[in-house]
Amino acid sequence: MTTARELALNVLQSLETGKQRSDQILHRTLQHCELNRVDRALSTGLVNGVLRYRLQIDCIIEHFYHHNFEKAASVLKNILRLGVYQILFLNKVPDWAAVNECVKLARKYKGERLSKLVNGVLRKITPESVKLDEWLKDKTIEAQLSIKYSHPQWLVERWMSAFGKEKTESILGYNNQFPLFGFRINRLKTSAEKLFTDPALADAPEKCNVENFFLSKDFNSFEPAVTDGRLTVQNPTQGLACLLLNPAPGMTVVDLCAAPGGKATFIGELMQNQGLIIAVDRYEQKLLKIAAHAAALGVTIITTVTADARSFVPEKQPDAILLDAPCSGTGVLGRRAELRWKLSPDMLLELQALQAELLDHAAELLEKGGILIYATCSIEADENNRQIDSFLQRHPDFIADPQGALLTLPGDQPGFDGGFCQRLLKQG
Numbered sequence: 001m002t003t004a005r006e007l008a009l010n011v012l013q014s015l016e017t018g019k020q021r022s023d024q025i026l027h028r029t030l031q032h033c034e035l036n037r038v039d040r041a042l043s044t045g046l047v048n049g050v051l052r053y054r055l056q057i058d059c060i061i062e063h064f065y066h067h068n069f070e071k072a073a074s075v076l077k078n079i080l081r082l083g084v085y086q087i088l089f090l091n092k093v094p095d096w097a098a099v100n101e102c103v104k105l106a107r108k109y110k111g112e113r114l115s116k117l118v119n120g121v122l123r124k125i126t127p128e129s130v131k132l133d134e135w136l137k138d139k140t141i142e143a144q145l146s147i148k149y150s151h152p153q154w155l156v157e158r159w160m161s162a163f164g165k166e167k168t169e170s171i172l173g174y175n176n177q178f179p180l181f182g183f184r185i186n187r188l189k190t191s192a193e194k195l196f197t198d199p200a201l202a203d204a205p206e207k208c209n210v211e212n213f214f215l216s217k218d219f220n221s222f223e224p225a226v227t228d229g230r231l232t233v234q235n236p237t238q239g240l241a242c243l244l245l246n247p248a249p250g251m252t253v254v255d256l257c258a259a260p261g262g263k264a265t266f267i268g269e270l271m272q273n274q275g276l277i278i279a280v281d282r283y284e285q286k287l288l289k290i291a292a293h294a295a296a297l298g299v300t301i302i303t304t305v306t307a308d309a310r311s312f313v314p315e316k317q318p319d320a321i322l323l324d325a326p327c328s329g330t331g332v333l334g335r336r337a338e339l340r341w342k343l344s345p346d347m348l349l350e351l352q353a354l355q356a357e358l359l360d361h362a363a364e365l366l367e368k369g370g371i372l373i374y375a376t377c378s379i380e381a382d383e384n385n386r387q388i389d390s391f392l393q394r395h396p397d398f399i400a401d402p403q404g405a406l407l408t409l410p411g412d413q414p415g416f417d418g419g420f421c422q423r424l425l426k427q428g
Contacts, residue, residue: 004039005082005101008046009109012078015051015338022047022338049089050081051337052176055150056132057084063135064124075109076118083122088130099123145169149176151340155330162381167409171379171418174411175334181219182235182415183226184262185212187269188298190230200224206415210236210243215415229296234262237331237408241375241421242266244404245320249274254318256280256309256362261290263324263375268299277302280312310361320371321362325355327376327383331418334410352382359391363398368428372398375421379409384420391424398424 002010007029014025026047030040050057061080062069069077079102086098099122107115136144142160146153149172159168183205185192192212195201201221205214213236216222225231242263247253249272255264258279268277279302281287287304294302305312309323328348333340355376362372374391376383384407392398404423408416 001034003101004035004042005046006105006108007033007035007043008050008082009075009078009105011043011047012050012081013075016074021336022051023336045090046082046085048178048337049085050078051341053085053089053150054081054341055152056147057081057088057150059135059147060084060088060125060130060132061121064121064129073110076106076114079105079109079118080121083118084125087122087125088127095126141165145172149173151175151333152343154345155340155343158380163409170411171409175340177334179335179417180206180215180217180415181222181233182238182417183214183216183222184232184234184239184266185214186230186232186297187212188273195225195230198225208236208413208415210239213239227296229298232262232265232293232297234266235335235417236415237417237419238262238377239266240406240408240419241322241324241373242270244406244421244423245270245322245371245373247271247275247320251319252276252278252314252316254278254280254312254314254321254365256312256321256323256358257325258290258304259283259286261286261293263322264290264302265294265297265299267322268294268301269297271301273299273301275301276316278314278316278318279304280307280309282306282308310357312361313365317367318365318370320373321365322373322375323358323362324375325358325383327351327355327378328380329377331377331379331408331410331420335417348380348382352387355383355387356390359387360394363391363395363426366426368426370426372424372426373421374424375419377417377419379407379418379420384422388422388424397428398426400424 011025011029015022026044061084083098083102086093087095102122103115103119106118136147142153142156146156151172159171185195205216208215222231226233247267247270251271252275253267255277258264259281264277264279279290284306287306291304328343328351329336329339366372378384388400401423407420408418410418
């Protein structure tokens with residue numbers, strides 16, 4: 001039978017190629033395994049931990065690995081990473097157990113010779129033998145922070161320039177914490193007062209300053225309420241764009257790039273399930289999930305349309321458009337651990353061009369008095385306020401609502417993701 005560590009290794013290997021997210025691969029893999037709850041939690045923790053601390057772990061391995069670690073086979077790299085993470089970050093796992101299990105994996109996947117290499121490297125690595133501060137002292141502050149908090153240096157440099165050292169270090173540290181679950185109370189089915197009279201929801205939630213949202217370290221207690229539609233899993237930051245839109249019952253709202261549907265369903269709740277929401281996405285499978293989620297919540301005013309948001313034209317003129325644009329996701333790196341290793345400056349430029357194209361098309365769909373909400377889960381100025389500034393130069397018939405811009409940085413408020421949203425108004 002596959003062990004917890006081997007399952008984690010297989011997930012890490014799957015991420016080496018392909019575009020799927022770690023949580024998707026983990027979910028699919030765990031569905032088809034026979035591990036108990038404790039081992040499932042260990043597998044999940046190992047995958048997320050290695051992904052979060054990969055750069056720091058690699059730096060440590062290179063001090064004890066007497067070959068070119070960059071040229072090592074990916075499976076060998078990941079076995080060593082799993083071992084180092086357990087030795088340095090997991091107090092409940094004895095060092096000997098971590099080493100022995102990784103040696104077994106190396107023997108199975110790479111043979112006896114490399115299993116001895118794994119054994120030799122991992123037995124040298126202890127909390128006492130790792131002197132990270134000493135090894136990094138001659139590097140630039142950006143390089144030190146990059147390795148210490150395990151983020152790409154180019155990203156650290158951007159944030160240092162935009163936010164300064166103290167705020168950057170706060171963001172980096174926050175991204176390496178295990179994130180809280182965010183929940184939205186479905187006001188069509190219940191209220192906070194009614195919800196927490198349920199004895200099954202005995203664990204006190206962590207309150208936040210966004211009405212009808214709360215946070216929790218625990219998911220299992222709230223899963224029945226998610227299943228029956230009283231709750232939706234959604235971070236409070238993701239709800240801010242909908243609150244900024246402030247839709248009224250009876251409005252027609254187009255949600256471009258609607259998947260996974262959290263904002264569309266929240267808008268439906270805010271509209272008291274009266275009016276029309278047109279949820280647009282390129283992928284039919286994602287829209288089927290939105291429709292199923294809406295049905296569970298009792299939101300019946302959402303119509304889904306499979307289309308490219310850059311060319312979609314609704315049959316009915318919308319009162320408002322929500323454009324939750326594809327973005328770098330730098331506000332959710334704590335929740336999507338592997339994303340930091342997939343981003344690049346070139347990718348950021350490609351996304352900015354796509355965002356501008358989507359904004360320009362959305363502007364054409366609105367008439368005088370129309371509302372456009374632009375949102376991202378990014379904290380990059382090039383994708384946020386600078387993108388808006390460029391849009392306003394191209395479209396003088398739009399104005400930015402002076403009270404209508406919000407930027408949330410990871411770590412600003414406990415449990416909140418990073419994100420941006422801007423309310424724009426079309427004038428005559």
